[in-house]
Amino acid sequence: MTSYFSISRFLTIIVKEFIQMRRDRLTFAMMIGIPVMQLVLFGYAINFDPKDLPVAVIRADESIFSRDLIHAMENSGYFRIIQTAANEEEARDLLELGDVQFVLNIPANFARRLLRGEGPSILLEADATDPVATGNAIAAMTTIVQKALNRDLKGTLRHLKQEEAPFGLRVHKKYNPEGVTNHNIVPGLMGIVLTLTMVIITGVAVTRERERGTMETLLSTPARPVEVITGKIIPYIIVGYIQVILILMAARFLFHIPMVGSLLLLMLVSLIFIVANLSMGVTFSTFAKNQMQAMQMAFFFFLPSLMLSGFMFPFRGMPEWAQWIGSALPLTHYLRLVRGILLKGNGLSDVLVHLWPIALFMTLALAAAIKRYRKTLD
Amino acid sequence: MTMTDKNDLVIDVEGLKKSFKGKPAVNGVSLKVRRGDIFGFLGPNGSGKTTTIRMICGLLTPDAGHGRCLGHDLLTEAGRIKQNTGYMTQRFSLYEDLTVRENLDFIARMYGVLHRKETVDECLTTIGLKDQQDKLAGTLSGGWQRRLALAACLVHKPGLLLLDEPTAGVDPRARCDFWDRIHELSSEGTTTLVSTHYMDEAEHCNKLAYIVSGELLTEGSPEEIVKESGLVTWIVTGPDIWPLARELSGLPGVAHVAAFGASLHVSGYDEAALREGLKPFIDAKHRFEFSKPGLEDVFICLMKQAGAGRMR
Ligand SMILES: Nc1ncnc2c1ncn2[C@@H]1O[C@H](COP(=O)(O)OP(=O)(O)OP(=O)(O)O)[C@@H](O)[C@H]1O
Ligand SMILES: [Mg+2]
Numbered sequence: 001m002t003s004y005f006s007i008s009r010f011l012t013i014i015v016k017e018f019i020q021m022r023r024d025r026l027t028f029a030m031m032i033g034i035p036v037m038q039l040v041l042f043g044y045a046i047n048f049d050p051k052d053l054p055v056a057v058i059r060a061d062e063s064i065f066s067r068d069l070i071h072a073m074e075n076s077g078y079f080r081i082i083q084t085a086a087n088e089e090e091a092r093d094l095l096e097l098g099d100v101q102f103v104l105n106i107p108a109n110f111a112r113r114l115l116r117g118e119g120p121s122i123l124l125e126a127d128a129t130d131p132v133a134t135g136n137a138i139a140a141m142t143t144i145v146q147k148a149l150n151r152d153l154k155g156t157l158r159h160l161k162q163e164e165a166p167f168g169l170r171v172h173k174k175y176n177p178e179g180v181t182n183h184n185i186v187p188g189l190m191g192i193v194l195t196l197t198m199v200i201i202t203g204v205a206v207t208r209e210r211e212r213g214t215m216e217t218l219l220s221t222p223a224r225p226v227e228v229i230t231g232k233i234i235p236y237i238i239v240g241y242i243q244v245i246l247i248l249m250a251a252r253f254l255f256h257i258p259m260v261g262s263l264l265l266l267m268l269v270s271l272i273f274i275v276a277n278l279s280m281g282v283t284f285s286t287f288a289k290n291q292m293q294a295m296q297m298a299f300f301f302f303l304p305s306l307m308l309s310g311f312m313f314p315f316r317g318m319p320e321w322a323q324w325i326g327s328a329l330p331l332t333h334y335l336r337l338v339r340g341i342l343l344k345g346n347g348l349s350d351v352l353v354h355l356w357p358i359a360l361f362m363t364l365a366l367a368a369a370i371k372r373y374r375k376t377l378d
Numbered sequence: 379m380t381m382t383d384k385n386d387l388v389i390d391v392e393g394l395k396k397s398f399k400g401k402p403a404v405n406g407v408s409l410k411v412r413r414g415d416i417f418g419f420l421g422p423n424g425s426g427k428t429t430t431i432r433m434i435c436g437l438l439t440p441d442a443g444h445g446r447c448l449g450h451d452l453l454t455e456a457g458r459i460k461q462n463t464g465y466m467t468q469r470f471s472l473y474e475d476l477t478v479r480e481n482l483d484f485i486a487r488m489y490g491v492l493h494r495k496e497t498v499d500e501c502l503t504t505i506g507l508k509d510q511q512d513k514l515a516g517t518l519s520g521g522w523q524r525r526l527a528l529a530a531c532l533v534h535k536p537g538l539l540l541l542d543e544p545t546a547g548v549d550p551r552a553r554c555d556f557w558d559r560i561h562e563l564s565s566e567g568t569t570t571l572v573s574t575h576y577m578d579e580a581e582h583c584n585k586l587a588y589i590v591s592g593e594l595l596t597e598g599s600p601e602e603i604v605k606e607s608g609l610v611t612w613i614v615t616g617p618d619i620w621p622l623a624r625e626l627s628g629l630p631g632v633a634h635v636a637a638f639g640a641s642l643h644v645s646g647y648d649e650a651a652l653r654e655g656l657k658p659f660i661d662a663k664h665r666f667e668f669s670k671p672g673l674e675d676v677f678i679c680l681m682k683q684a685g686a687g688r689m690r
Pocket of ligand 1: 398399402403421422423424425426427428429430468
């Protein structure tokens with residue numbers, strides 16, 4: 001009689017979803033468009049190696065050393081001195097207002113102390129609210145200083161050059177001392193995009209049936225909840241994979257992100273993550289009355305994922321309660337997995353620690369979806 | 379009353395109740411429908427027809443009541459009932475973004491129909507949608523959508539048809555075809571429960587039930603219902619019947635006045651009183667004819683009665 005799981009009904013629903021997906025150009029375009037848009041937006045920030053950053057110089061030392069140093073900084077292309085000989089207070093105001101990105105402080109008697117071998121320091125204060133913007137310039141600074149001064153330290157002054165550090169460069173990163181590294185972003189983007197789109201797509205796919213009234217037809221057939229839910233999830237796995245491939249290709253060919261790990265393993269891990277999010281979407285749809293509500297629920301899920309997964313803020317810097325919430329979200333684990341596999345070359349045994357929480361989440365979400373899926377219209 | 383053989387009852391439900399947010403929509407409906415019956419389900423808008431039908435096919439869980447459908451328990455064996463039932467919804471509820479053929483194919487697959495391609499082909503030919511089979515269902519006209527929906531609930535050749543206003547918005551010719559089809563299926567043993575607002579369609583049914591505010595008011599064959607109502611009707615024809623209708627409707631003994639084309643149906647429960655009341659109006663211009671009331675007269679009077687709180 002009516003079996004508990006009918007393969008043919010399951011396949012029928014898959015076929016139907018595929019046809020509908022193909023006809024629903026807008027949604028499909030969005031599913032491809034979102035990762036592309038995100039890549040362009042984030043990718044721009046990554047590729048952006050900012051030059052000509054405005055610098056204020058407090059120059060208490062008028063020696064050849066400081067003059068050459070400033071020259072070298074400007075020649076590097078990273079820095080543009082917009083104000084010299086400002087006093088300390090004025091320079092700080094400029095930094096605070098964002099008029100300059102750096103304040104270079106060359107202390108008085110720098111040259112004399114250098115020649116005496118006292119190893120004086122130059123202070124570079126950076127507005128590091130946007131670490132991506134200042135990172136490269138700061139990295140270049142050490143070399144610039146070294147080269148500039150070494151050129152001056154010749155002849156009788158050569159003995160000073162021999163020493164490891166005839167002077168010190170102190171960099172103060174203000175406002176965001178942690179910093180975020182660039183390579184983290186593109187792999188992280190994969191998780192972000194999947195979390196956003198996968199939850200929305202199934203959330204909408206089920207509520208749409210209710211909104212358009214087709215649920216009445218579907219429910220009057222002998223279809224079982226398991227068949228309907230799994231049948232609705234499968235087609236969108238492919239959409240998820242398209243997104244993964246798009247982002248990986250961009251990471252490889254556009255952003256030259258190193259990929260040391262196994263792509264096959266990454267695909268496997270992504271499958272579980274995709275299904276987890278799709279199931280979450282179906283679960284939401286069993287609560288939502290219409291597509292709009294399903295969308296809102298998806299965003300409610302997306303926001304903590306974005307904030308607490310370690311994508312936006314360093315995970316270890318978050319308060320403990322936030323870390324607890326973060327650990328329950330599949331994105332947190334997926335981000336670590338992607339970075340672990342892509343950047344560190346983690347293998348299957350290394351990834352299991354972060355794979356089981358996602359698998360658990362997937363199982364729970366799927367069970368909730370099947371349990372909550374209503375067999376009647378009430 | 380003769381005892382009906384239990385096995386012969388395709389629908390046998392008792393005391394079905396359903397409320398939405400505390401407001402009762404169906405309030406204790408019992409129905410017995412025998413194999414091969416064409417059972418007409420009538421009642422004003424919002425009286426609970428759709429809700430009752432949904433409970434019968436397992437789409438809504440009744441708050442109270444029990445029963446069997448196709449021999450299966452309503453509450454515990456909904457899956458089996460669905461397998462052998464064709465339910466046509468009041469609102470078009472097939473997939474608008476699938477083509478005509480894809481829709482039928484989908485339904486056929488869901489029910490595990492054998493020889494699917496031939497069956498779907500046959501279905502398309504019968505409803506006359508063969509040349510529109512690749513059109514999206516959402517782009518069909520309203521009447522064609524109804525016909526497609528009917529075809530969709532016949533694809534798996536169910537033993538029970540639950541049709542919720544199947545002919546609303548369908549042209550006369552297609553309605554005629556539709557009823558021919560239902561009679562044919564009925565003679566082959568298919569049972570049909572059909573809701574409708576058209577009285578001429580009610581005449582096609584061998585049993586009728588009339589529901590008002592979630593309660594059955596009357597039940598029986600069309601003749602029985604007319605007879606049991608105890609109504610008598612005069613048919614008045616002639617010029618200027620509209621002003622006449624207004625004058626007649628307030629008279630003692632007159633329960634209801636309805637206009638049908640160029641004639642008036644004047645109905646009442648007391649034959650003598652009605653005759654007395656009409657006497658002053660008899661003149662050379664109008665023809666007064668004593669007649670049997672139609673179903674429409676009966677149902678409208680029933681509704682008025684129910685509204686006045688004089689339930690039988
Ligand atoms: N899903 C629902 N939620 C809330 N109220 C409902 C719902 N479905 C039906 N009702 C209410 O139940 C009552 C009966 O509705 P139902 O659709 O069964 O009437 P009907 O006899 O089919 O009317 P019509 O002839 O207009 O189709 C109405 O008052 C309606 O407002
Ligand atoms: Mg209705």
